[in-house]
Amino acid sequence: MRKADIANLLYERHGIPKREATAIVELILDEIKDSLAAGEEVKIAGFGNFTVRDKTERKGRNPKTGEEIGITPRKVVTFRASPVFKQSVLASRG
Amino acid sequence: MTKAELIDNVAKKVDGLTRNQVDVLVGTVFNSIKDALAVGDKVEIRGFGSFRLRHRAAREGRNPKSGEVVRVPPKDVPFFKAGKELREMVDR
Numbered sequence: 001m002r003k004a005d006i007a008n009l010l011y012e013r014h015g016i017p018k019r020e021a022t023a024i025v026e027l028i029l030d031e032i033k034d035s036l037a038a039g040e041e042v043k044i045a046g047f048g049n050f051t052v053r054d055k056t057e058r059k060g061r062n063p064k065t066g067e068e069i070g071i072t073p074r075k076v077v078t079f080r081a082s083p084v085f086k087q088s089v090l091a092s093r094g
Numbered sequence: 095m096t097k098a099e100l101i102d103n104v105a106k107k108v109d110g111l112t113r114n115q116v117d118v119l120v121g122t123v124f125n126s127i128k129d130a131l132a133v134g135d136k137v138e139i140r141g142f143g144s145f146r147l148r149h150r151a152a153r154e155g156r157n158p159k160s161g162e163v164v165r166v167p168p169k170d171v172p173f174f175k176a177g178k179e180l181r182e183m184v185d186r
Binding site: 003005031037042043047077084092 | 141147
C-alpha cells in the first residue's frame with residue numbers, strides 16, 4: 001500500500017475529492033515529520049508512538065573489507081506499535 | 095504531539111472541513127495502515143517511511159514468578175523504518 005492508496009480510501013469512504021485527499025494525507029505526514037524533526041515525540045492513541053532517540057558513537061566495521069570505522073552519534077526515529085496495533089496483527093495472522 | 099493535537103494542526107490548515115471531519119479522516123489514515131499490516135501487506139510512503147511485519151521466532155521464556163519454562167510461540171510484530179527524508183530531518 002502506498003500514499004495514493006490511502007488517499008483513495010479517503011475518497012471512497014468519505015467522498016473527499018482525490019486531489020484534496022492526497023493533500024490531507026501529505027499534511028498529516030508533514031505534521032508528524034516536523035514534530036519529530038523538532039525532537040518531539042508523536043503519540044497516536046490506538047496506533048503507536050514515534051520517538052526520537054539519541055544514538056551514541058560506536059565502532060562499526062565495513063562488512064566487506066573488515067575495516068574498522070567510527071559510527072558518529074546520531075538521532076534516529078523509532079516506532080513502538082500500540083498494544084491495539086500489535087493485537088490486530090496477531091489476531092489475524094496468528 | 096498527540097493525536098488530538100495532530101488533528102487540531104491539520105484542521106487549521108484545511109479549508110472547508112470541520113475538526114470532527116478531520117478527526118474521522120485521520121482515523122481512516124491510521125486504520126488503513128493497521129489493516130494493511132493485519133492482512134500481511136506492507137505500507138511504503140516515500141520520504142516518510144515504511145511499515146511492515148517483522149517475524150519473531152518461537153523461543154523459550156520463563157515465568158518470572160514461578161521460574162517455569164514456557165514456550166513463546168512465533169509471531170509477527172509491526173515494524174517501522176524511517177525513510178531517507180525523515181531520517182535526515184531528524185538527524186541534523
